[in-house]
Amino acid sequence: MAALINLQQIAQAFTLFEADRGYLPSAKTKIPGATFPISYALRFSILTTKNSARGYCLHHEWYSRVNAGFLDPMTEIYRHRSHKRHLGTTHYATVSGESSVTGDGEKQLKLDELRDDPTTTILVSEVLARISWISPEDVVLDPAESLPKLSGRYPVAWQVAMADRSVQRIPSETSDATLRAMMTRDGGEVVEKNKAKFELR
Numbered sequence: 018m019a020a021l022i023n024l025q026q027i028a029q030a031f032t033l034f035e036a037d038r039g040y041l042p043s044a045k046t047k048i049p050g051a052t053f054p055i056s057y058a059l060r061f062s063i064l065t066t067k068n069s070a071r072g073y074c075l076h077h078e079w080y081s082r083v084n085a086g087f088l089d090p091m092t093e094i095y096r097h098r099s100h101k102r103h104l105g106t107t108h109y110a111t112v113s114g115e116s117s118v119t120g121d122g123e124k125q126l127k128l129d130e131l132r133d134d135p136t137t138t139i140l141v142s143e144v145l146a147r148i149s150w151i152s153p154e155d156v157v158l159d160p161a162e163s164l165p166k167l168s169g170r171y172p173v174a175w176q177v178a179m180a181d182r183s184v185q186r187i188p189s190e191t192s193d194a195t196l197r198a199m200m201t202r203d204g205g206e207v208v209e210k211n212k213a214k215f216e217l218r
Contacts, residue, residue: 021176021184027109027141028178031119032128040125043113052076079151106147112139114158116201118180128180132203135180137215139199142167142187143175158200164193191215 034042052075077083115121118131118140131138145168148154156165167187168175174188180202187196195217198206207218 023109024141024143024176024178024184025182028182028184031140032182035127040127041119043119043122043126073151079149079153084151107150108143108145108147109141110144110148110154110156111141112158112200113155114200116160116204117158118202120202126202130202131180133198133201133206134208136183137199137208137210138180138202139167139177140180140182141178143177144168156200158197164197167196185210185215186213188214192217 031041074081074083111119113119113121115123118126118128118138120126128135142156144156145166156167158165167177168189172189174186176184176186178184191214195208195215198204198208198217199215209216209218
């Protein structure tokens with residue numbers, strides 16, 4: 018239940034960002050005053066709570082000594098249910114890349130420009146690796162590369178937030194072809210949900 022609520026709130030943060038700025042944030046999106054890209058979580062934190070970035074230096078990389086103290090406290094919605102408080106890492110990552118919902122930063126995109134079905138297009142996913150919540154690290158989709166690994170903390174299935182802000186459970190046996198189709202915004206593929214499974218038609 019906690020992961021479902023977190024993913025819903027993270028997906029909602031994308032909507033709030035778009036409403037405020039007129040476009041979706043991408044992996045390369047910079048906010049005013051920032052010299053370097055920052056994580057989605059930190060962007061949303063700065064956007065929704067104006068004082069939450071106090072102490073974070075936008076002119077230094079996230080891993081610099083200057084920003085080391087900003088790892089804690091972490092924005093609560095990014096804390097995975099398997100983590101204790103004050104750990105500073107997350108198991109949630111955004112799908113990015115030229116063909117993803119958020120793109121690669123080369124052009125500004127909006128949710129209403131999505132051509133594929135938003136109910137089966139992945140925006141944010143649970144991932145196995147622990148990621149610093151202020152690190153601009155994403156699941157990068159590259160047509161020329163093998164499919165990036167999506168998985169959660171449990172072997173049977175993991176959860177994702179779709180472009181329509183719904184949260185769905187993805188069975189681990191889902192094919193790579195289906196997952197790739199679910200990670201693109203305009204591939205034209207048709208993905209159907211059959212009971213608890215997603216299948217490429």
